[in-house]
Amino acid sequence: MQTNPLRIGTRGSALALAQAHETRERLMVAHGLGEDAFEIVVIKTSGDKIQDRPLSEVGGKGLFTKEIEEALLDGRIDIAVHSSKDMPTVLPDGLALTAFLPREDVRDAFLSPKAKTLTELPHGAVVGSSSLRRQAMIKRLRPDLEVVMYRGNLQTRLRKLAEGEVDATLLAAAGLRRLGLENEITSLLGTDEFLPAVGQGAICIESREKDEATLAMLAAIHDQETQYRLDAERAFLAVLDGSCRTPIGGLASIADGVMNFKGVVLKPDGSEMHEATNEGNVSDAVEIGHTAGEALKAKMGPGFLADH
Numbered sequence: 001m002q003t004n005p006l007r008i009g010t011r012g013s014a015l016a017l018a019q020a021h022e023t024r025e026r027l028m029v030a031h032g033l034g035e036d037a038f039e040i041v042v043i044k045t046s047g048d049k050i051q052d053r054p055l056s057e058v059g060g061k062g063l064f065t066k067e068i069e070e071a072l073l074d075g076r077i078d079i080a081v082h083s084s085k086d087m088p089t090v091l092p093d094g095l096a097l098t099a100f101l102p103r104e105d106v107r108d109a110f111l112s113p114k115a116k117t118l119t120e121l122p123h124g125a126v127v128g129s130s131s132l133r134r135q136a137m138i139k140r141l142r143p144d145l146e147v148v149m150y151r152g153n154l155q156t157r158l159r160k161l162a163e164g165e166v167d168a169t170l171l172a173a174a175g176l177r178r179l180g181l182e183n184e185i186t187s188l189l190g191t192d193e194f195l196p197a198v199g200q201g202a203i204c205i206e207s208r209e210k211d212e213a214t215l216a217m218l219a220a221i222h223d224q225e226t227q228y229r230l231d232a233e234r235a236f237l238a239v240l241d242g243s244c245r246t247p248i249g250g251l252a253s254i255a256d257g258v259m260n261f262k263g264v265v266l267k268p269d270g271s272e273m274h275e276a277t278n279e280g281n282v283s284d285a286v287e288i289g290h291t292a293g294e295a296l297k298a299k300m301g302p303g304f305l306a307d308h
Contacts, residue, residue: 005039006217009068009077012042013153019203023221026101031178041077051096052123056293064239068096072206074251078214080206084199084213084230085172089238091206099218100226100261104174106201106251108134108194109185111161112168117187121145121168126167128157132268136172137194138248139270158184172202195249195264198233202226225254232289236263239293254282265290265300274299 006027017040024038031037069092069119071077087097113119117140128150129135133281135147150157150166154175162171168186176184207214210299232252238250240263250263259282264275280288 005037005081006214007039007077007239009041009043009080010070011045011068015154015179016044016081016083017173020100022178023203023205026221027217031091031217039048041071041079043071073210078207078211079175079218082149082204082206083175084202084204085197087199087204087206087234089234089241095206096209097204097208097230098207098215099222100221100230101203101205103202103226103229104177104186106196107173107191108189108200109173109176110168110170110187110189111158111184112186113161114167115186118142118168118170118189120153123163125167128160128169131170131197131288133197133247133249133266134170135300136146136266136268136273137249140266140273141193141270143270154179154181172196178269187279191251195251196261198222198237198248200249202230205229225282228252228254228259228262228285232259232292233260233263235289236293237288237289238260238295239290239297240265245258250289250292252285257282259285259288261288261292263290263296265296265304272304274304 008017008020008024017024017212020040022210026038027038028034039064045065065082065087067081072080072095073092079158110118112121114125124146126148127138127145128148128305129138130149130151138145148166150169154171157169157171160166173185173188176182205218207218229252233250236250237248240246247266251262252259258279262275262277264273266273276292276293276299278288
């Protein structure tokens with residue numbers, strides 16, 4: 001029987017807290033526990049502190065996880081709740097992604113007071129995005145648009161859009177839905193033309209590999225289909241992740257036990273794009289993603305990643 005509160009580590013943004021609260025609610029229901037059985041511990045990460053330049057210039061994804069993982073390793077927290085798309089493909093020794101919640105909408109949302117879709121934006125319109133993947137895909141679809149760096153939490157980006165700092169922006173539909181902000185979405189971008197980031201829409205839980213009591217608690221809220229999909233996507237990313245300055249998209253879907261995977265890599269200016277697809281049994285998820293990554297690497301040629 002658990003006597004001490006389970007300490008849930010999270011970043012302090014509204015979205016991160018919403019994800020931590022969802023995790024707590026699912027654990028409360030699964031185990032018949034009250035809120036007092038849990039403690040939410042807010043940890044400020046390097047990624048939260050750096051707001052004046054692209055994260056790709058100062059270390060990439062790990063900037064949103066480093067301090068939280070340190071707290072896990074030294075026992076200050078018991079689990080960490082993350083957006084899966086923020087997770088590096090290599091984790092510190094002793095830590096693992098041990099549970100995934102059911103995946104939300106994976107699509108990117110288009111937000112603009114000036115047009116209903118990205119293709120309808122006027123010539124030369126300004127689009128703000130901090131994502132290298134989104135920037136490259138926007139430039140590929142609409143090379144006439146001006147794409148500018150756009151940092152800040154979700155509420156900050158919405159405010160900047162309302163104030164006219166940019167004409168449009170793209171955000172993850174899942175994040176907007178989790179905060180009850182669906183009404184901010186102008187339209188959704190289909191995955192056929194705008195492949196999401198690896199892990200987009202999925203909440204993952206990181207814990208110590210040998211913490212058996214915590215692992216047993218998490219097993220009750222784990223969604224296996226989401227894990228299969230993320231296993232493939234993260235294996236794909238691991239093959240290509242030689243540069244955090246590389247725009248990469250990847251998505252695994254499952255129907256009747258069969259996994260279909262598609263991955264893309266682009267040059268930052270959108271001038272060149274390569275894609276790879278693969279399919280197979282869900283039990284071979286890691287191999288499906290890995291093989292697609294290797295196929296894409298071969299298509300790109302040796303100079304593609306080295307160019308930027």
